[in-house]
Amino acid sequence: MAQKKVAVLGTGIIGAPVARNLRAEFAVSVWNRTPAKAAELATTDGVVAHATPAEAVAGADVVVTVLKDGPAVREVMEAAAPALAPGTVWIQLSTVGADAVGDLVDLAARHGLVLYDAPVQGTKQPAENGQLVVLAAGPAAGRDRAQAVFDAIGSRTVWVSQEPGAASRLKLALNSYVFALTHGAAESLALAEGLGVDPALVVDVIAGGPLDSPFFRAKAAAMLAGAYDPSFSVANAAKDARLVVAAAGAAGVPVDVTAAGLRRFERAAAAGHGAKDMAASRLAPDAAA
Numbered sequence: 001m002a003q004k005k006v007a008v009l010g011t012g013i014i015g016a017p018v019a020r021n022l023r024a025e026f027a028v029s030v031w032n033r034t035p036a037k038a039a040e041l042a043t044t045d046g047v048v049a050h051a052t053p054a055e056a057v058a059g060a061d062v063v064v065t066v067l068k069d070g071p072a073v074r075e076v077m078e079a080a081a082p083a084l085a086p087g088t089v090w091i092q093l094s095t096v097g098a099d100a101v102g103d104l105v106d107l108a109a110r111h112g113l114v115l116y117d118a119p120v121q122g123t124k125q126p127a128e129n130g131q132l133v134v135l136a137a138g139p140a141a142g143r144d145r146a147q148a149v150f151d152a153i154g155s156r157t158v159w160v161s162q163e164p165g166a167a168s169r170l171k172l173a174l175n176s177y178v179f180a181l182t183h184g185a186a187e188s189l190a191l192a193e194g195l196g197v198d199p200a201l202v203v204d205v206i207a208g209g210p211l212d213s214p215f216f217r218a219k220a221a222a223m224l225a226g227a228y229d230p231s232f233s234v235a236n237a238a239k240d241a242r243l244v245v246a247a248a249g250a251a252g253v254p255v256d257v258t259a260a261g262l263r264r265f266e267r268a269a270a271a272g273h274g275a276k277d278m279a280a281s282r283l284a285p286d287a288a289a
């Protein structure tokens, strides 16, 4: 039987390994706004790279979007959708926030696509290892077509709802925790240094105790080494922190910590660290500077 075809639109930090991991089960085509990133995958990983979203999705059984934000997803899918057969499954992995999902639901309905709102928990390395946790919301009927893709890219799928949108809302709640951990580590290490003690001792004290976590270790190690290769960029973290603050405001939930953290990300980005990993919260200059 011919392999099913999956088209991946967006081959950034998460999209590239997602496309690679789909290769074992599916025929994979890709498109990326900056063509070099898609071309590199085609050269090294045997996927087929295309010049336009419409060319990439032609004949696809499933389309996966892994783009920066809601407006980018909408623009790219408006270009791709006319080339898709009604009934095609659209798996939307990008973090787009609570409001943008409504536009995507409308777009899917206009073109007869079956939308799964499916943001992911996990970063570059889990994506490379096929260990993402997929937060999924979409119709139960025909779910197996989406599940086959989730199984190829993730270690676990958490089905949140049959209505697209709930998974994106859960993703915002999770990001608020991720940002609190990141800024907490950054401030603790900076404070130790500022108070004249070795910041490595913060990690030493926490190691093996109830405050320890692989996430804390990874981010603290990056901060101590000044190694900020991006797993999740400051620019995208600021984008997501804005989505958290907006959704929380609409829901009447105070998110003081995320709002303060957003200002750290914005100061880090303004100081030229936007493309670095969000651990570069550690590099955010003094607000008064």
Ligand SMILES: NC(=O)c1ccc[n+]([C@@H]2O[C@H](COP(=O)([O-])OP(=O)(O)OC[C@H]3O[C@@H](n4cnc5c(N)ncnc54)[C@H](OP(=O)(O)O)[C@@H]3O)[C@@H](O)[C@H]2O)c1
Pocket (backbone or CB within 6 Å): 010, 011, 012, 013, 014, 015, 032, 033, 034, 037, 066, 067, 068, 069, 071, 072, 075, 076, 093, 094, 095, 096, 120, 121, 122, 123, 124, 231, 232, 233, 236, 240
């Ligand atoms: N990295 C993580 O740890 C992580 C974890 C969970 C969720 N996410 C979410 O997953 C999504 C992708 O993240 P990432 O880390 O892979 O980001 P990334 O490396 O910055 O990739 C972003 C992708 O979006 C494309 N893009 C941006 N603006 C566009 C536009 N206006 N039109 C068309 N394409 C556009 C980029 O194309 P170019 O290559 O041309 O710039 C690239 O393919 C984001 O929504 C992010 O919040 C990321």
